[in-house]
Amino acid sequence: xxxxxxxxxxxxxxxxxxxxxxxxxxxxxxxxxxxxxxxxxxxxxxxxxxxxxxxxxxxxxxxxxxxxxxxxxxxxxxxxxxxxxxxxxxxxxxxxxxxxxxxxxxxxxxxxxxxxxxxxxxxxxxxxxxxxxxxxxxxxxxxxxxxxxxxxxxxxxxxxxxxxxxxxxxxxxxxxxxxxxxxxxxxxxxxxxxxxxxxxxxxxxxxxxxxxxxxxxxxxxxxxxxxxxxxxxxxxxxxxxxxxxxxxxxxxxxxxxxxxxxxxxxxxxxxxxxxxxxxxxxxxxxxxxxxxxxxxxxxxxxxxxxxxxxxxxxxxxxxxxxxxxxxxxxxxxxxxxxxxxxxxxxxxxxxxxxxxxxxxxxxxxx
Amino acid sequence: xxxxxxxxxxxxxxxxxxxxxxxxxxxxxxxxxxxxxxxxxxxxxxxxxxxxxxxxxxxxxxxxxxxxxxxxxxxxxxxxxxxxxxxxxxxxxxxxxxxxxxxxxxxxxxxxxxxxxxxxxxxxxxxxxxxxxxxxxxxxxxxxxxxxxxxxxxxxxxxxxxxxxxxxxxxxxxxxxxxxxxxxxxxxxxxxxxxxxxxxxxxxxxxxxxxxxxxxxxxxxxxxxxxxxxxxxxxxxxxxxxxxxxxxxxxxxxxxxxxxxxxxxxxxxxxxxxxxxxxxxxxxxxxxxxxxxxxxxxxxxxxxxxxxxxxxxxxxxxxxxxxxxxxxxxx
Numbered sequence: 001x002x003x004x005x006x007x008x009x010x011x012x013x014x015x016x017x018x019x020x021x022x023x024x025x026x027x028x029x030x031x032x033x034x035x036x037x038x039x040x041x042x043x044x045x046x047x048x049x050x051x052x053x054x055x056x057x058x059x060x061x062x063x064x065x066x067x068x069x070x071x072x073x074x075x076x077x078x079x080x081x082x083x084x085x086x087x088x089x090x091x092x093x094x095x096x097x098x099x100x101x102x103x104x105x106x107x108x109x110x111x112x113x114x115x116x117x118x119x120x121x122x123x124x125x126x127x128x129x130x131x132x133x134x135x136x137x138x139x140x141x142x143x144x145x146x147x148x149x150x151x152x153x154x155x156x157x158x159x160x161x162x163x164x165x166x167x168x169x170x171x172x173x174x175x176x177x178x179x180x181x182x183x184x185x186x187x188x189x190x191x192x193x194x195x196x197x198x199x200x201x202x203x204x205x206x207x208x209x210x211x212x213x214x215x216x217x218x219x220x221x222x223x224x225x226x227x228x229x230x231x232x233x234x235x236x237x238x239x240x241x242x243x244x245x246x247x248x249x250x251x252x253x254x255x256x257x258x259x260x261x262x263x264x265x266x267x268x269x270x271x272x273x274x275x276x277x278x279x280x281x282x283x284x285x286x287x288x289x290x291x292x293x294x295x296x297x298x299x300x301x302x303x304x305x306x307x308x309x310x311x312x313x314x315x316x317x318x319x320x321x322x323x324x325x326x327x328x329x330x331x332x333x334x335x336x337x338x339x340x341x342x343x344x345x346x347x348x349x350x351x352x353x354x355x356x357x358x359x360x361x362x363x364x365x366x
Numbered sequence: 367x368x369x370x371x372x373x374x375x376x377x378x379x380x381x382x383x384x385x386x387x388x389x390x391x392x393x394x395x396x397x398x399x400x401x402x403x404x405x406x407x408x409x410x411x412x413x414x415x416x417x418x419x420x421x422x423x424x425x426x427x428x429x430x431x432x433x434x435x436x437x438x439x440x441x442x443x444x445x446x447x448x449x450x451x452x453x454x455x456x457x458x459x460x461x462x463x464x465x466x467x468x469x470x471x472x473x474x475x476x477x478x479x480x481x482x483x484x485x486x487x488x489x490x491x492x493x494x495x496x497x498x499x500x501x502x503x504x505x506x507x508x509x510x511x512x513x514x515x516x517x518x519x520x521x522x523x524x525x526x527x528x529x530x531x532x533x534x535x536x537x538x539x540x541x542x543x544x545x546x547x548x549x550x551x552x553x554x555x556x557x558x559x560x561x562x563x564x565x566x567x568x569x570x571x572x573x574x575x576x577x578x579x580x581x582x583x584x585x586x587x588x589x590x591x592x593x594x595x596x597x598x599x600x601x602x603x604x605x606x607x608x609x610x611x612x613x614x615x616x617x618x619x620x621x622x623x624x625x626x627x628x629x630x631x632x633x634x635x636x637x638x639x640x641x642x643x644x645x646x647x648x649x650x651x652x653x654x655x656x657x658x659x660x661x662x663x664x665x666x667x668x669x670x671x672x673x674x675x676x677x678x679x680x681x682x683x684x685x686x687x688x689x690x691x692x693x694x695x696x697x
Contacts, residue, residue: 093441095441122475122476122477122478123478125478134444134481135473135476135481138468139464139468142464142465142468142469144437145434145435145438145441145465146438146440146441146444146469147441148434148441149437149438149439149442149443150442150445151441152441153441153445153446154445156423156442156447163441175433175461176434176437179433180434180437180438182431182434183429183434183438186429337478338475341477342474342475342513342514343474343514343516343537343538344474344482344537344538347566347613348613348616348617349613349614349616
């Protein structure tokens, strides 16, 4: 019996092969979906990934300088976040975690607001009007049922809009993951569950998080499609998320996608990854880097243009620096804000508490 | 409250059904969700006949996962719908506590109003019906402690309908506690029309001059039983049915205590960190110098709500209430 179960386990890994379209050496894998490989798209992917990595590196350095609070870096996961965010349509819903602002800024959230968020300001969670991005899910996996519900609401309203929920490998141990997938599968909710399997939940490796070899196979329990992709291959992520969204819009229900990736850095700026994993391993992962493989691809395809590349890097830096300036010039925290959005209409006790605070510290100048 | 003269004789659970029916009929964004709320009409029949009338897309049987469907309902509420969830018993709400505490109650604050959660969670609560274990909790204080969510608790059919309609129309999350002991205890004439009872306002159900009695939900009939038996002893009571536990009607409490100078609080819940303690704090802040006697609090005990073989020991009785009244009168 035990033997049979073990055998089945290895078969399941075979059943969910990792889809990779663009190899780490920059060449296309077979002729599969070759139509995706256009100069325009490749350059667009590259531009977005450079943009979000520039932001990420800047944010880590801002934290080191004490100019923002604790920060969760995503470097290494750019392909998963850009490939998925660029698959969305304007009216879709995005439910990120605290490590998915690469996706939210690609979808249209403002860099200034993302920095404000990391600097302790709720104003940072206010997305541009009409852009459906929830504030980052902080307790692990709790945003997954929200995505199922928002998607179900779109189905009830009879639209073609869909939702995507981001989450990590550790999240799949949480009840909310299973409850969210179950709910969505029962109601055929138009939602994509995008797992970024970056191999570690803070310090705990996937091997200690779950017995299964893949996360994609957890889809079997809910009888929904499960797909495993190279999360450092922006083309594979873009392709699989786009496919899943098309299925969702066509009324075919949810999909679970496991994007296998790696975060180079710490869980947040508050921890030291060398304590729980070898840094050589992280350095070796650079060989699979999502951005450098696009650079190689551009060269192989003859689309490489040094001037353009330099321009992309400079434009990204300029945009990020501008956002930093806007964040730092943002008006100081107004104490009234903590009272004004608890309810639509404040209760009399909130009015009293607000007055007490404002009288005590001299209002906004405090 | 102006309503049409047409009324129907309803129990409290019937009034809840009537409110849900009215709101499903008048607002397409209203949905009823929960375990067994569809074909079965809910474990207490509060949603009886609604799925047949409004279809499976409006009255939705969900999978058995309180955290999952409350979480999903948060996403639905943020996306323009108004889910009215039934939790079968308050004692089963705890898996959803995280979703309520970390999301429903603070999404508006976190996003400065960009998103809000117009969600109603109905939950029968309380002991005294010989129900199985865990089915009898009165843990309202776990939710009154939570900023960003309102807690409503009617005691009779008329208030149940008017408050539930207000809760469904409220732009913020509301926990709606239904005393299961009172579900079918009395019938009352309830207007057929839609009417609203404001959230946050108590009701002075009896006027008196000697003692203020503050209570809510399933304890209202217990208090009235005690008060009626004291009439022969010439003790006249102001009886406040709070109806909303968060935000609490501080003005009504202060006005009454300042009139009588004596207070008895009656609650079914555990006494520690309870709504009753909050009321004492309100009295302390608003009416300290008006008091002629230390206020009394009649509660359950700081023990897990006992299995039904013991529940009569736990529940406040008219006798315990009477003793407390006599005590504040004889101070």
